[in-house]
Structure formats: C-alpha cells, structure tokens
Amino acid sequence: MSRAANEATDQGLVQILTPEGQRLPNQMYDAYLGDVDDDMLRGFYRDMALTRRFDQEATALQRQGQLCLWVPLRGQEAAQIGSGRATRPSDYIFPTYREHGVALTRNVSFSEMLRLFRGISGGGWDPRENNFHMYTMVLAAQMPHASGYGMAINLDQHGWDEAKRAAEGDAVVAYFGDGSSTEGETHEAMVFANSFNAPVVFFCQNNQWAISVPFDVQSKVDLVHRAAGYGMPGIQVDGNDVLAVLAATRWALEHARSGKGPVLIEAMTYRLGAHTTADDPTKYRMSEDELAWAPKDPLIRLETYLRENKIVDEAFFAQLATDGDEMAAKVRKDAMAFPVPPLAKSFEQVYAEAHPLIQEELAWHLEYEAGFADESGVGEK
Numbered sequence: 001m002s003r004a005a006n007e008a009t010d011q012g013l014v015q016i017l018t019p020e021g022q023r024l025p026n027q028m029y030d031a032y033l034g035d036v037d038d039d040m041l042r043g044f045y046r047d048m049a050l051t052r053r054f055d056q057e058a059t060a061l062q063r064q065g066q067l068c069l070w071v072p073l074r075g076q077e078a079a080q081i082g083s084g085r086a087t088r089p090s091d092y093i094f095p096t097y098r099e100h101g102v103a104l105t106r107n108v109s110f111s112e113m114l115r116l117f118r119g120i121s122g123g124g125w126d127p128r129e130n131n132f133h134m135y136t137m138v139l140a141a142q143m144p145h146a147s148g149y150g151m152a153i154n155l156d157q158h159g160w161d162e163a164k165r166a167a168e169g170d171a172v173v174a175y176f177g178d179g180s181s182t183e184g185e186t187h188e189a190m191v192f193a194n195s196f197n198a199p200v201v202f203f204c205q206n207n208q209w210a211i212s213v214p215f216d217v218q219s220k221v222d223l224v225h226r227a228a229g230y231g232m233p234g235i236q237v238d239g240n241d242v243l244a245v246l247a248a249t250r251w252a253l254e255h256a257r258s259g260k261g262p263v264l265i266e267a268m269t270y271r272l273g274a275h276t277t278a279d280d281p282t283k284y285r286m287s288e289d290e291l292a293w294a295p296k297d298p299l300i301r302l303e304t305y306l307r308e309n310k311i312v313d314e315a316f317f318a319q320l321a322t323d324g325d326e327m328a329a330k331v332r333k334d335a336m337a338f339p340v341p342p343l344a345k346s347f348e349q350v351y352a353e354a355h356p357l358i359q360e361e362l363a364w365h366l367e368y369e370a371g372f373a374d375e376s377g378v379g380e381k
Contacts, residue, residue: 013268014248015238019296021304029247036243038311044085044242045302045312046320048077051101052299053324054110057331058100058117062277066335068119071098075240075272078298079205081105082245083267086253087173090131092149094142094174097135098205102175106132110327111334120340122349140183143202146174147189150198150262157259166258171199173253179210181226182218190262194230199256201249202264205239207271212284227264239267240298270296344369 016024016033055072062070073080076098084105087093095102103113108125115124116135123134136142150172157169180186181204193200204223208215227234233255237248245267252263270293274281306312347362 032247057328078242079239086249140185143189150200169257171257239269
C-alpha cells in the first residue's frame with residue numbers, strides 16, 4: 001500500500017466531532033472538510049432528522065398492520081448521511097435493507113421505498129435513476145455484485161491515467177453490517193475487488209449486533225484489521241460522527257476512483273432500536289449497553305455543536321419539526337394509496353418466461369380464490 005494508505009490505516013478510530021459536540025483537529029482528514037460551512041452542517045442535521053422521522057413513521061405503519069415488516073435505523077443516521085453525501089451522483093451504491101438515510105442522499109423517494117415493505121413490489125424505485133440499487137434482503141448478496149460492478153468500471157475506464165480517473169472516474173459503495181461480515185460472499189467480494197483493483201468502498205456499519213448475536217461473538221478482532229489480509233487500506237471511524245464519516249468516505253472514494261483499489265471502512269455505531277419490527281432486543285440486550293450508547297446519539301452530538309456555535313436557532317428546529325410532520329403525513333398518504341396488485345400477478349414474476357409448475361400453481365390459486373366468490377361476484381379477480 002502507498003504511504004497515504006498506510007497513514008489512513010494507522011489513524012486508529014477517526015473522530016472529529018466528540019460525543020460532547022466538540023470539534024477536534026485532524027491533520028489528515030481536515031483537508032476533506034474544507035467545503036463544510038454552516039449551510040452544509042444545517043443540511044446534515046436536517047437530513048438526519050428527516051430520516052429519523054421517516055423511520056418513526058414507517059415503524060408506526062408496521063405496528064398498525066400497514067407494512068409487512070420494517071427495518072429501523074435509529075442511531076445510524078450519521079454513518080449513512082455522512083457517507084452518502086460523500087458520493088458523486090455517478091457513483092453506484094449497493095445497499096442492504098437499512099440504508100434509508102443513504103437513499104435520501106440519492107433522492108430516492110421515501111414513499112416509494114415503502115412499496116417493498118408493504119409487500120406490493122419487489123423493489124419500489126428504478127436503480128438507474130439514482131444509481132441506488134434495490135434493497136438486498138439476503139445477507140451479503142450485494143457484495144459480489146458490487147465487486148463485479150467495480151470491475152466493469154475498470155474496463156470502461158481502461159487507459160485512463162490516475163488524474164483523469166480521480167477527476168472523472170466513478171466508484172462503487174457497498175454497504176453491509178457486522179453480521180454480513182461473517183458471510184462467505186463478503187470474503188469473496190473483497191478478494192475479487194482487490195485482485196482486480198476494483199474501485200469499491202466497502203462500508204460496514206458495525207452496529208454491534210447481528211440480530212441477537214453480539215459483535216464480540218462474530219469476530220475476535222475489529223473488522224478494520226481484516227483489510228490488511230486483503231491488501232487494502234482499512235479505516236475505522238466513529239460512525240456517530242457525521243463529519244468523520246464524511247471525511248473518511250471522501251478519502252476512500254478518492255483512493256478507489258483514482259485507480260488504487262478498494263478500501264474497507266468500519267463505522268462504529270449502535271443500533272438503538274430493534275433489528276427489525278419482528279425483533280425484541282430486550283430478550284438479549286442489556287439496558288446498561290443502551291444507556292451507555294444513548295449520549296453518543298448522532299443527532300444530539302451535531303445539535304450540541306450547532307447550538308454552541310450559534311449556527312442554528314429555535315426557528316430552525318421548529319421549521320424542521322413542521323417539515324418532518326408534513327413529510328411523514330405525505331409518506332403515510334402515499335403508502336395507503338398505492339394500488340395493491342392481485343396476488344395472481346406475483347406468479348408472473350417468478351420466471352422471465354412461463355414455467356409449467358408455476359402455471360399449475362397459478363391455476364390452483366385462481367380456483368381457490370374463486371371459491372370465496374358469492375353470487376354477486378365478490379372475490380373474483
């Protein structure tokens with residue numbers, strides 16, 4: 001690895017904004033924050049607050065039976081907004097199923113995201129419009145896809161020198177959790193990406209829990225140390241510090257897109273809520289841990305900094321609360337208005353072409369469904 005890559009790896013935990021809201025100097029990463037002004041800081045807080053408000057509304061919709069499932073992200077807003085805002089529109093992002101904040105930075109409609117969780121669509125948005133891939137419900141399945149996409153970028157940019165790559169080149173960001181880090185696909189993806197020098201940033205949101213399995217059971221060392229085994233730089237960053245995440249991701253993207261190969265980022269954060277709405281963390285998690293992490297909340301941290309430096313006033317928070325409620329109301333209205341396709345439609349989406357077994361199952365379903373129809377035709381499709 002280059003000297004700069006070694007310096008990035010040797011930084012230890014990168015933190016620029018402390019839990020108490022104090023900004024720290026950083027000789028290496030301050031250069032990547034030169035454009036961060038008061039407007040941008042207010043924008044980061046707005047992004048995180050709206051994402052959390054959306055998360056609350058979606059959770060309520062699920063509890064009311066309007067969504068099949070919901071995957072909360074409370075506590076991980078800084079990791080997502082900081083990294084998402086570091087990307088270029090032409091960079092391609094492969095999310096898991098919890099990157100609602102990253103989706104916001106890519107202008108993916110919150111409302112459209114609920115189609116998947118309402119059970120009426122296999123996706124909800126067109127990945128080609130925002131370079132934001134479909135959510136991946138199978139752990140780590142997106143990782144080899146990201147490496148392959150990065151390898152294809154190299155083919156498209158064959159012959160470009162480092163300066164042209166840095167200025168005009170694209171990169172890939174693959175999001176995954178600490179639970180996915182133990183999947184074979186993650187290992188395979190990193191081997192391929194480094195072997196072929198693919199411009200991929202592997203961004204792990206280490207929220208300390210793979211459903212009910214604590215991180216110290218999953219791995220005996222910090223994930224960032226695995227990067228050396230693949231021959232790539234590794235950066236461990238305070239995932240609740242939006243400025244540190246922004247700077248570290250910008251460095252990693254610059255490294256990747258300039259032709260120097262992939263980077264692993266481990267963002268240390270905490271899942272303040274449940275893994276999904278089907279989960280009860282009180283069954284396996286100690287309240288002491290939650291209390292220890294509560295003061296590190298990314299929104300509280302940035303709010304403290306904004307207030308102490310007189311970057312915001314009460315009118316800012318009042319307007320943001322109003323905007324959040326209006327957004328939540330629109331999301332709810334849109335979700336409830338989505339047309340629900342007949343279940344029979346699902347049979348057409350299993351294979352690209354008609355399949356005899358699926359045709360047989362569809363015929364059984366239609367016969368079963370017709371059995372509920374009365375003389376007036378209720379129940380017929």
